[in-house]
Amino acid sequence: MGAKGRKPRLAVWKFASCDGCQLTLLDCEDELLAIAGAVDIAYFPEATRGKIEGHYDISLVEGSITTSHDAARIHEVRRRSTTLVTIGACATTGGIQALRNFADVKEYTSVVYARPDYISTLADSTPIADHVAVDFELRGCPISKYQLMETISAFLAGRRPVTPPHSVCMECKIKGNVCVMVAHGTPCLGPVTHAGCHAVCPSYNRGCYGCYGPMETPNPTSLTHRMKALGMGQKEVQRVYRTFNADAPVFRKESERHDP
Amino acid sequence: MSLWMTRLSQPPGKRHTMVEKVTVTVDALQALLDQLKGRGYRVIGPTVRDQTIVYDEIDSLAELPRGWTDEQEGGHYRLVRREDDALFGFAVGPHSWKKFLHAPIVELWKVVRNGEDVSIVAESPPDQRFAFIGVRACELHAIAIQDRVLLGGQYPDSHYRARREGAFFVAINCGEAGGTCFCQSMNTGPAVESGYDISLTEIVTESGRSFVTEAGSEAGLQVLAALPRRPAMDEEIAQAKAVISRTAAAMGRQMRSDDLRELLERNLDHPRWDDVAKRCLTCGNCTMVCPTCFCTSVEDSSDLAGETASRSRRWDSCFTMDFSYIHGGSVRASARSRYRQWMTHKLAFWVDQFGTSGCVGCGRCITWCPVGIDITEEVRAIRDSGSTEG
Ligand code: SF4
Ligand code: SF4
Ligand code: SF4
Numbered sequence: 001m002g003a004k005g006r007k008p009r010l011a012v013w014k015f016a017s018c019d020g021c022q023l024t025l026l027d028c029e030d031e032l033l034a035i036a037g038a039v040d041i042a043y044f045p046e047a048t049r050g051k052i053e054g055h056y057d058i059s060l061v062e063g064s065i066t067t068s069h070d071a072a073r074i075h076e077v078r079r080r081s082t083t084l085v086t087i088g089a090c091a092t093t094g095g096i097q098a099l100r101n102f103a104d105v106k107e108y109t110s111v112v113y114a115r116p117d118y119i120s121t122l123a124d125s126t127p128i129a130d131h132v133a134v135d136f137e138l139r140g141c142p143i144s145k146y147q148l149m150e151t152i153s154a155f156l157a158g159r160r161p162v163t164p165p166h167s168v169c170m171e172c173k174i175k176g177n178v179c180v181m182v183a184h185g186t187p188c189l190g191p192v193t194h195a196g197c198h199a200v201c202p203s204y205n206r207g208c209y210g211c212y213g214p215m216e217t218p219n220p221t222s223l224t225h226r227m228k229a230l231g232m233g234q235k236e237v238q239r240v241y242r243t244f245n246a247d248a249p250v251f252r253k254e255s256e257r258h259d260p
Numbered sequence: 261m262s263l264w265m266t267r268l269s270q271p272p273g274k275r276h277t278m279v280e281k282v283t284v285t286v287d288a289l290q291a292l293l294d295q296l297k298g299r300g301y302r303v304i305g306p307t308v309r310d311q312t313i314v315y316d317e318i319d320s321l322a323e324l325p326r327g328w329t330d331e332q333e334g335g336h337y338r339l340v341r342r343e344d345d346a347l348f349g350f351a352v353g354p355h356s357w358k359k360f361l362h363a364p365i366v367e368l369w370k371v372v373r374n375g376e377d378v379s380i381v382a383e384s385p386p387d388q389r390f391a392f393i394g395v396r397a398c399e400l401h402a403i404a405i406q407d408r409v410l411l412g413g414q415y416p417d418s419h420y421r422a423r424r425e426g427a428f429f430v431a432i433n434c435g436e437a438g439g440t441c442f443c444q445s446m447n448t449g450p451a452v453e454s455g456y457d458i459s460l461t462e463i464v465t466e467s468g469r470s471f472v473t474e475a476g477s478e479a480g481l482q483v484l485a486a487l488p489r490r491p492a493m494d495e496e497i498a499q500a501k502a503v504i505s506r507t508a509a510a511m512g513r514q515m516r517s518d519d520l521r522e523l524l525e526r527n528l529d530h531p532r533w534d535d536v537a538k539r540c541l542t543c544g545n546c547t548m549v550c551p552t553c554f555c556t557s558v559e560d561s562s563d564l565a566g567e568t569a570s571r572s573r574r575w576d577s578c579f580t581m582d583f584s585y586i587h588g589g590s591v592r593a594s595a596r597s598r599y600r601q602w603m604t605h606k607l608a609f610w611v612d613q614f615g616t617s618g619c620v621g622c623g624r625c626i627t628w629c630p631v632g633i634d635i636t637e638e639v640r641a642i643r644d645s646g647s648t649e650g
Contacts, residue, residue: 034564150561157562157569166544166580169630173548174364174575178310178354181630183337191543191630205310216581217595219541226335226631 008057011043015063015070020142021088022046058083064090064125078132086128089141089244093213098125098247139194141211141244165216168208172199187227192218213245220254235260279474281492288487290321296391305393311339313353332439334632351438356551361423370570385422395431397449398620402551431456435503439512440623448620450507461500472500515636521608527646537596544577546625552618578602
């Protein structure tokens with residue numbers, strides 16, 4: 001919390017990411033004024049100019065670490081922040097770009113770039129918590145606007161944010177949805193996925209894609225067994241675990257069990 | 261005395277011996293819906309949505325799942341066309357009446373800052389009474405169980421009471437047992453015995469589908485008196501009886517239930533708990549769909565400006581880590597301990613706590629478990645290889 005008489009200073013930092021999570025903050029149209037009223041948005045390149053200076057009470061960090069420059073920069077951010085909150089799949093598990101962790105990045109760059117020698121990148125895409133201490137994580141690709149509001153409000157009030165780590169199924173049922181897996185035979189990652197999205201995909205009759213990453217005590221082996229019974233092959237199983245949170249350890253392990 | 265107290269004090273099956281049975285037509289059923297609407301009820305009944313039969317607000321008989329049935333197995337539900345045009349030719353679906361009576365999310369109160377002062381605003385009770393159409397025997401038993409849990413003790417739940425009191429129940433004797441039903445084993449069905457205002461049994465007569473109907477309360481008598489009806493003929497009453505025996509003989513599942521408390525207590529370290537833990541996703545679906553599971557969690561929120569804060573409660577589950585979190589961590593960290601907690605509470609220790617089993621044999625936890633874990637099968641496995649002495 002900021003000292004009495006001044007608003008807490010908030011910064012938003014970007015690492016390797018698509019900006020989608022930062023845009024979630026801008027998407028809080030109705031609440032943006034309230035946010036600006038409650039905190040001093042001191043650094044937010046996506047929205048304002050601002051210079052990096054001094055100390056920040058709360059830092060929202062988007063993106064993963066993919067270059068040695070960023071690996072150094074995150075320590076600088078940590079030093080300047082009282083509370084560091086990582087936002088989104090990239091920052092919390094390495095993101096979709098962590099697919100490189102399953103391949104040879106040199107080979108990729110030689111195929112994609114005319115002058116691969118200009119490319120300076122690390123072999124892996126890693127979550128922020130692999131580099132510095134993280135105070136709180138917000139999952140999702142992108143994060144949920146409600147969870148973001150909740151986290152900032154909780155930070156301001158000095159209470160713990162309510163972002164339960166149980167399954168998406170809990171939210172799905174609380175909403176009164178019909179289970180797409182049981183009633184339609186549609187494979188769904190909801191049972192192994194962290195809640196927070198209000199079961200948005202099952203609410204539109206689609207299976208959950210797991211964009212919030214693993215729930216508190218995931219059992220992908222059992223779920224996979226079921227999805228195979230519903231007709232999924234080895235390759236499809238690998239595909240569903242290798243998306244936004246491919247390098248989250250439990251998802252990684254399950255996808256590696258399914259090399260085609 | 262309020263309605264629920266009257267109901268709770270009725271010995272099951274004793275009350276209606278003198279009640280006149282009447283026969284009503286399908287048209288009269290529409291009149292029933294209209295009557296209830298006219299009396300200010302919010303009418304909720306079964307209807308087809310997302311390829312299942314859910315409970316939702318209905319206006320007309322046309323919204324009932326007429327001519328539909330369901331195919332149910334562990335982790336499997338499919339809506340299927342019937343060969344006839346039965347109105348209630350299906351079993352229970354993904355929803356239970358708990359959704360309305362013990363709502364998934366309830367705001368309890370909020371507090372608003374006015375300068376240096378604060379004022380507390382309590383949740384206003386719902387101003388509508390529910391009328392439920394097509395309530396099954398197992399479901400009436402489930403509601404009686406929730407009554408005992410939520411209203412029976414020293415601290416009745418006012419939120420539940422506000423929804424429960426004055427609710428009107430149109431029960432249906434099941435004409436079709438679902439693939440995962442086992443009410444017969446739990447002595448909770450398929451015949452409705454008490455706790456309803458009007459009961460229906462669907463039969464086929466020369467003039468088409470009809471309902472042998474009884475009133476089960478003063479309110480039910482009044483509503484019934486306003487419907488077109490005639491005294492039920494002996495053949496019709498016999499036919500209605502036959503419907504129930506046919507259903508009772510066609511249960512999708514069975515589970516010996518007279519010794520469950522002792523059986524499970526003797527087998528708290530049975531290897532089957534490890535086996536089920538390998539399959540269990542700890543997703544909580546079974547508890548969400550169970551019509552007797554009542555646990556909630558209380559959550560606080562506050563706004564950015566620090567002007568209002570509110571407290572609400574939502575359904576929780578013994579399958580989450582937070583549920584048993586105390587200083588130092590979760591008491592039940594393993595899937596094994598969580599599944600065992602759920603099943604032994606439901607089938608065994610519920611008896612000590614509330615005087616009955618916590619399971620009414622509706623089969624929802626079997627059907628809606630994404631991986632098809634079957635409570636009757638788990639009990640059977642323990643019974644077949646378990647310890648026989650304590
Ligand atoms: S649709 Fe998916 S998230 Fe919803 S209950 Fe079924 S398995 Fe869980
Ligand atoms: S435990 Fe399962 S079968 Fe028993 S009442 Fe609950 S959902 Fe129905
Ligand atoms: S028994 Fe089935 S529904 Fe219940 S928590 Fe385990 S996997 Fe989920």
